[in-house]
Amino acid sequence: MLFAIWIEDVPDSLQRRLKVREAHLERLREFVAQGKVKMAGPFPKVPGEDPTKTGFAGGLIVADFDTADEAEQWLKDDPYYAEGVFKSYWIQPYIKVLPAE
Template sequence: MYYAIISEDVENSLPMRQSARPAHLERLHALKAEGRLLVAGPHPAIDTPDPGGAGFTGRLVVAEFYSLKAA
């Protein structure tokens, strides 16, 4: 079953996001290699491909998992 994982940033979360990014990307690459990743991407704070200083407000991952717990 596909699950949508919607993450919302909290105030001043950039340092946490930067430290988690390598593991996050590694997991996305693994899901893609397994054929389980449908789509993933950030939510820009403003409507532009490069939000610059406005940053992002969160992200979305839609992938196939065997259960909610696995997701």
């Protein structure tokens, strides 16, 4: 089942985020290789600017999990979570309608 994970970063988390960014991305790449991730990406703090310089507001991941609890545990195992980047998160079941595959 697909779940959408909406994440809000704590203010001024850029340095913490950048410190573990490669580990976070590698973990996502492994999940992509398993066919689990449907989409993932950050919310830039300043639209049109490089968020690695101006900051991130959070992010969104849509991925396949058996349960919401599994999705939450997966998120809590993420390097960003361990580094204290996340202020809050929201996990909801997600139904992809378009585009049809």
